[in-house]
Amino acid sequence: MALLTIIVFLLQLTSNVRVNSEPTQDKQALLAFLSQTPHSNRLQWNASASACDWVGVKCDASRSFVYSLRLPAVDLVGPVPPATIGRLSQLRILSLRSNGLTGEIPGDFSNLTLLRNLYLQKNQFSGEFPPSLTRLTRLTRLDLSSNNFTGQIPFSVNNLTHLTGLFLEHNSFSGKIPSITAKLVDFNVSFNRLNGSIPETLSTFPNSSFAGNIDLCGPPLTACNPFFPAPAPSPSSNSTPTKTHKSKKLSTGAIVAIVVGSVLVAALLLLLLLLCLRRRRRQPAKPPKPVAAARAVAVEAGTSSSKEDITGGSAEAERNKLVFFEGGIYSFDLEDLLRASAEVLGKGSVGTSYKAVLEEGTTVVVKRLKDVVVTKKEFELQMEVLGKIKHENVVPLRAFYFSKDEKLLVYDYMSAGSLSALLHGSRGSGRTPLDWDSRMKIAVGAARGLACLHVAGKVVHGNIKSSNILLRGPDHDAGVSDFGLNPLFGNGAPSNRVAGYRAPEVVETRKVSFKSDVYSFGVLLLELLTGKAPNQASLGEEGIDLPRWVQSVVREEWTAEVFDAELMRYHNFEEEMVQLLQIAMACVSVVPDQRPSMQDVVRMIEDINRGETDDGLRQSSDDPSKGSEGHTPPPESRTPRSLTP
Numbered sequence: 258m259a260l261l262t263i264i265v266f267l268l269q270l271t272s273n274v275r276v277n278s279e280p281t282q283d284k285q286a287l288l289a290f291l292s293q294t295p296h297s298n299r300l301q302w303n304a305s306a307s308a309c310d311w312v313g314v315k316c317d318a319s320r321s322f323v324y325s326l327r328l329p330a331v332d333l334v335g336p337v338p339p340a341t342i343g344r345l346s347q348l349r350i351l352s353l354r355s356n357g358l359t360g361e362i363p364g365d366f367s368n369l370t371l372l373r374n375l376y377l378q379k380n381q382f383s384g385e386f387p388p389s390l391t392r393l394t395r396l397t398r399l400d401l402s403s404n405n406f407t408g409q410i411p412f413s414v415n416n417l418t419h420l421t422g423l424f425l426e427h428n429s430f431s432g433k434i435p436s437i438t439a440k441l442v443d444f445n446v447s448f449n450r451l452n453g454s455i456p457e458t459l460s461t462f463p464n465s466s467f468a469g470n471i472d473l474c475g476p477p478l479t480a481c482n483p484f485f486p487a488p489a490p491s492p493s494s495n496s497t498p499t500k501t502h503k504s505k506k507l508s509t510g511a512i513v514a515i516v517v518g519s520v521l522v523a524a525l526l527l528l529l530l531l532l533c534l535r536r537r538r539r540q541p542a543k544p545p546k547p548v549a550a551a552r553a554v555a556v557e558a559g560t561s562s563s564k565e566d567i568t569g570g571s572a573e574a575e576r577n578k579l580v581f582f583e584g585g586i587y588s589f590d591l592e593d594l595l596r597a598s599a600e601v602l603g604k605g606s607v608g609t610s611y612k613a614v615l616e617e618g619t620t621v622v623v624k625r626l627k628d629v630v631v632t633k634k635e636f637e638l639q640m641e642v643l644g645k646i647k648h649e650n651v652v653p654l655r656a657f658y659f660s661k662d663e664k665l666l667v668y669d670y671m672s673a674g675s676l677s678a679l680l681h682g683s684r685g686s687g688r689t690p691l692d693w694d695s696r697m698k699i700a701v702g703a704a705r706g707l708a709c710l711h712v713a714g715k716v717v718h719g720n721i722k723s724s725n726i727l728l729r730g731p732d733h734d735a736g737v738s739d740f741g742l743n744p745l746f747g748n749g750a751p752s753n754r755v756a757g758y759r760a761p762e763v764v765e766t767r768k769v770s771f772k773s774d775v776y777s778f779g780v781l782l783l784e785l786l787t788g789k790a791p792n793q794a795s796l797g798e799e800g801i802d803l804p805r806w807v808q809s810v811v812r813e814e815w816t817a818e819v820f821d822a823e824l825m826r827y828h829n830f831e832e833e834m835v836q837l838l839q840i841a842m843a844c845v846s847v848v849p850d851q852r853p854s855m856q857d858v859v860r861m862i863e864d865i866n867r868g869e870t871d872d873g874l875r876q877s878s879d880d881p882s883k884g885s886e887g888h889t890p891p892p893e894s895r896t897p898r899s900l901t902p
């Protein structure tokens with residue numbers, strides 16, 4: 258009996274304790290919140306009662322802290338004051354959804370480290386993705402949808418390793434979606450301003466998770482193309498398939514029309530080509546790829562598709578205008594290019610180059626220019642100039658594309674890569690070094706190509722360097738690439754060019770000229786001779802460029818030490834090397850007017866060469882007298898003395 262009373266008493270006591278116990282600090286925090294935040298009358302928190310009994314507040318079993326706070330749709334207005342909710346340090350669930358809360362999420366939310374569910378949707382919160390939230394590593398559900406958040410979704414959401422639901426739809430988040438590794442079950446970023454490719458980790462979510470963004474691509478949406486931003490999904494985001502279908506049909510039609518229409522032109526061109534080849538005496542011209550179609554006009558697939566939607570239609574037309582130059586050998590169009598598989602060849606100062614393999618098997622190089630400043634008209638004028646240049650030592654520009662967002666150039670693909678790669682790639686790892694014959698062949702080819710640009714094209718190359726000398730095949734037929742692009746960039750672009758090739762006056766004025774091309778070409782010759790990259794640190798002293806390094810070596814002791822060690826096995830050609838070195842040194846004169854013209858350079862290099870061509874085989878050219886046979890070296894520039902400044 259007595260025992261029972263004691264038990265009852267104890268029970269009463271504990272229940273009393275429960276009723277009276279009060280999470281005092283939490284209560285103060287809640288009161289502070291409510292007193293500073295306008296709200297509807299429904300929310301009456303009686304300060305004399307326990308906070309655990311208030312509307313929307315739940316405490317833990319022992320009523321020692323607030324466990325959850327749910328205040329949906331109670332007309333809360335204005336910013337969440339700091340040091341209020343952020344002080345509910347034991348909070349597990351917080352819902353403030355469907356109110357009129359504004360401003361940023363207070364930084365002290367980072368103290369809610371035990372929070373598991375956070376529902377802030379349907380307010381007008383603004384600012385960037387709240388950094389305080391990425392510290393709440395126990396969050397499982399985070400809903401920020403239908404607010405005014407801006408900026409990027411930070412990579413640090415990956416801090417939230419327990420997250421199963423992330424809802425960010427209907428905000429103004431922009432930029433790329435970070436790769437999120439958490440095991441998400443629900444994910445929604447629809448109706449933001451996101452762009453770029455959808456990370457693979459998120460590609461399993463339905464397309465409605467990504468709808469209504471500026472420019473997202475990749476699964477589950479349309480595939481990304483490296484050359485173009487994906488077509489912007491229309492608001493209803495269901496018309497894309499039909500559109501694609503339509504323009505595909507059109508472009509097929511265009512191809513057929515063009516192919517049929519140009520058979521005659523192609524035949525004519527072939528005839529002309531044959532005639533030309535006959536006239537040229539001993540140019541071992543490369544057999545050109547079969548002429549499939551010749552086009553002089555813009556391929557405008559899609560211009561007539563603007564029936565349904567005027568703006569969409571004209572954007573499409575703009576998008577589909579790939580301009581081929583007369584006498585081209587390709588028969589693809591933009592649609593094909595979009596479908597091509599692409600691989601990055603290199604990132605340069607003017608943009609990124611891709612090797613694009615079209616479905617039919619054609620391979621081209623697509624250069625994606627960045628920071629173009631000129632107008633479309635100016636761009637087209639320059640392209641017209643560049644497209645006309647045809648020479649076996651110039652990598653032909655085949656087509657271009659200009660839109661507000663994209664500027665593309667299409668070149669022939671040169672399968673043997675660049676001189677830079679051949680000369681400097683994996684040195685000493687058992688590869689076959691570039692022999693002297695090949696170097697001479699490249700030197701003379703590049704010189705001819707550059708001279709053609711200068712004389713026939715009246716074009717300054719502006720960016721001569723070994724990575725812009727491309728080789729067509731195992732025979733080392735050189736082609737000069739990336740010419741004449743400087744006018745597209747105003748004054749800004751050349752500054753970040755590879756410094757070692759720039760003529761002294763270009764470093765100062767940033768203005769390229771025929772003479773500055775000659776200087777750069779001289780550096781290129783030195784590179785061929787020394788095997789040293791002009792921008793590499795291996796020249797010993799800090800800040801010394803290749804011409805000055807060569808000068809210093811040559812001045813101190815006129816030895817063969819300047820030459821590439823890989824060339825030293827070819828004893829017979831030392832004389833030729835010295836001659837080429839002298840030509841190179843003339844090209845890198847500090848005073849522009851003292852540099853020879855490119856035609857002179859070609860002639861001088863050919864003079865070195867003539868002996869061998871007459872000899873036939875290089876291997877038999879041991880005769881030491883051969884070098885001075887029949888062609889006397891030009892005056893001054895042929896004596897070692899001229900090398901010293």
Ligand SMILES: *[C@@H]1O[C@H](CO)[C@@H](O)[C@H](O)[C@H]1NC(C)=O
Pocket residue numbers: 303304305306
């Ligand atoms: C507040 O709570 C106290 C004690 O529980 C009670 O006496 C009082 O009537 C309540 N006031 C209101 C306005 O409900």
Ligand SMILES: *[C@@H]1O[C@H](CO)[C@@H](O)[C@H](O)[C@H]1NC(C)=O
Pocket residue numbers: 343364365366367368
């Ligand atoms: C988090 O809480 C600690 C102690 O409770 C406090 O010192 C700190 O200022 C709080 N952080 C923020 C951002 O308010």
Ligand SMILES: *[C@@H]1O[C@H](CO)[C@@H](O)[C@H](O)[C@H]1NC(C)=O
Pocket residue numbers: 388391392394413416
């Ligand atoms: C990620 O969480 C840890 C705590 O777990 C925190 O120290 C860190 O600052 C968080 N990183 C970011 C970017 O919020």
Ligand SMILES: *[C@@H]1O[C@H](CO)[C@@H](O)[C@H](O)[C@H]1NC(C)=O
Pocket residue numbers: 359360381383404405
């Ligand atoms: C939030 O965005 C909506 C719609 O863009 C706008 O009407 C509203 O004024 C914005 N609110 C704030 C606080 O910026």
Ligand SMILES: *[C@@H]1O[C@H](CO)[C@@H](O)[C@H](O)[C@H]1NC(C)=O
Pocket residue numbers: 431432433452453472486
């Ligand atoms: C994505 O948008 C941002 C601006 O919001 C822009 O800076 C960026 O270039 C865009 N990226 C792509 C791939 O379009």
Ligand SMILES: *[C@@H]1O[C@H](CO)[C@@H](O)[C@H](O)[C@H]1NC(C)=O
Pocket residue numbers: 426444445446447463465466
């Ligand atoms: C994502 O949110 C949008 C807009 O609220 C909705 O229409 C869509 O069904 C949601 N998708 C998923 C997968 O939840």
Ligand SMILES: *[C@@H]1O[C@H](CO)[C@@H](O)[C@H](O)[C@H]1NC(C)=O
Pocket residue numbers: 464465477478490494495496497498
């Ligand atoms: C989204 O997917 C559904 C079916 O999976 C498809 O019918 C719809 O066209 C797709 N929408 C977009 C915009 O890709």
